Amino acid sequence: xxxxxxxxxxxxxxxxxxxxxxxxxxxxxxxxxxxxxxxxxxxxxxxxxxxxxxxxxxxxxxxxxxxxxxxxxxxxxxxxxxxxxxxxxxxxxxxxxxxxxxxxxxxxxxxxxxxxxxxxxxxxxxxxxxxxxxxxxxxxxxxxxxxxxxxxxxxxxxxxxxxxxxxxxxxxxxxxxxxxxxxxxxxxxxxxxxxxxxxxxxxxxxxxxxxxxxxxxxxxxxxxxxxxxx
Numbered sequence: 001x002x003x004x005x006x007x008x009x010x011x012x013x014x015x016x017x018x019x020x021x022x023x024x025x026x027x028x029x030x031x032x033x034x035x036x037x038x039x040x041x042x043x044x045x046x047x048x049x050x051x052x053x054x055x056x057x058x059x060x061x062x063x064x065x066x067x068x069x070x071x072x073x074x075x076x077x078x079x080x081x082x083x084x085x086x087x088x089x090x091x092x093x094x095x096x097x098x099x100x101x102x103x104x105x106x107x108x109x110x111x112x113x114x115x116x117x118x119x120x121x122x123x124x125x126x127x128x129x130x131x132x133x134x135x136x137x138x139x140x141x142x143x144x145x146x147x148x149x150x151x152x153x154x155x156x157x158x159x160x161x162x163x164x165x166x167x168x169x170x171x172x173x174x175x176x177x178x179x180x181x182x183x184x185x186x187x188x189x190x191x192x193x194x195x196x197x198x199x200x201x202x203x204x205x206x207x208x209x210x211x212x213x214x215x216x217x218x219x220x221x222x223x224x225x226x227x228x229x230x
Contacts (some may be wrong), residue, residue: 003099011131012123014088015097017198020044020116022095026101027058033094037085040064040104043111048078049085064106079113082159087107088120091126097158115155121162124195132190135197139176143193143202165192169202 003018007030015028023044028036033166040048050071052058061067066106068075089095145166158166161184168178179189196202 002108004098006098007095007097009095010097011093011127013120013127013195016116016120019099019128020120020200021100024101025104025106025191026099026164026187027103028091028097028099029055029058032089032092035083036132039086041099042106042110042112045116046086046114047106047112051082051085055134059103061101062105063109064104068099075109075111078111087122090123109182116200117152120154120199121158121195122197124191125159128192129187129196131156132187132194136175136190136193139179141175142171142173142205143175144204144205145173145201149201152199156199159192161188162192162196165189166196166201169196170178171205181224 003015019028019041021044025042025044028039028046030039035051036053036055037049037051037060039046040050048064061070067069070152073081090165127172161182164184165178165182168181173181178193179186182189193202197204
């Protein structure tokens, strides 16, 4: 899988949704205006970030432990690189990105500081009305909670607003009804729904298709016979 694009049209919520869904390992490169940063992903989780001067060097260093030794970074300090080179840029829309599978070999004990679901929710809080409109435009949409919603809740710290919106998702209420009941501005509700959907807390409920009326051959024959005698 190769995922490339411009952050002005493909935001981090959508990028991380793809990464979280596939649970693959690889490197997410982002060319910001002021620097290029390599974000290391293991099994769908962001574990490390570092600025690079030459892109090709990232793909030349294949073993994660060897890289950390070279950079003199201990695993218990990896979270600081995410805090410094990623979290402050969540709402930055000026950058070109590419996510490429493989290239780096991880050991099994790489710690996860912030789960990908948490990053999705944080990124969703910066979405613009135009971005929300792309996915939450129909107020007649109905959502239901996912089967593993409780497991995901253990990985994320939702805001009170997001908790309330999630509590209103019951498989029956439409987006319009949730907005009215929530008593929040539409942008806050839209951001919460977008994030919860991308992080896998909720999913679209398929509309029930009413079965078409069927007619048996025997009944059809009787109707035709009655028509003939009229």
